[in-house]
Amino acid sequence: MTELMKWFESRRSPMDLIERLFEGETGTAAIRVEEMVDGNTLVVRAELPGIDPDKDVDVTVTDGVLSIKAERQEKKEHKDSYRSEFRYGSFVRRLPLPSGVQQGDVTASYKDGVLEVRAPLPDQGQGSAASKIPISRG
Template identity: 85%
Template sequence: MTDLMKWFDTRRSPMDLIERLFEGETGPSAIRVEEMVDGNTLVVRAELPGIDPEKDVDVTVADGVLTIKGERQEKKEQKDKDSYRSEFRYGSFIRRLPLPSGVQQGDVTASYKDGVLEVRAPLPDKGQAETSSKIPITRG
């Protein structure tokens, strides 16, 4: 798949394309992800270093879309007798990824270790995949 085809991947939502156009994949609020299939499970890994996943991150599944949303707040202070220095790094982030058809939201799990959020979604059996059926046309 060429880079151009990845940019216009039809599985991506229009909002994802707009976010990528204005923010870019490496913008300050971007979340970098890896998507892979491990056996019959879709695995999404997201880089989220320096956050508390219990307080700062929400992972939801709705309408066939996985959403990773959160806020980062990092504070570093240096106090001396005659000076004070503070560096803040904060901001909210969101990433939406389409899930394959038939993924059950109740089966999706998430874990966090060493700055990486891992979301696992069991894929439906190919036999359970949605099938198409011909719709009869009647003359009126």
């Protein structure tokens, strides 16, 4: 199993299931994401409908962690009979990146309510190739 596969599999934990069960009540995972590897690039897609990415979204990479922060403001133009299940306020999602991802290479785009962050992955063969050690006779 490659290092990338090990990292990707390590992302699943029993806490993921617990968060999914309760996120409707607590909002702890308000930003839902999909993670996949496309060739040599890690792709993170975040569900962020109804926001202006220029004003309401902040994407950063710090110490190997991708942070997506978003804010959705509630409009105060409600009529008498109004009910909403939309979530308003500030939301944050932090995702650890595989080691070796370079902060300057990470890009982000937004289309149709989905933020897509692309992070080129380091060459898997780099530094992990076996090299023969000569044996000296004493």
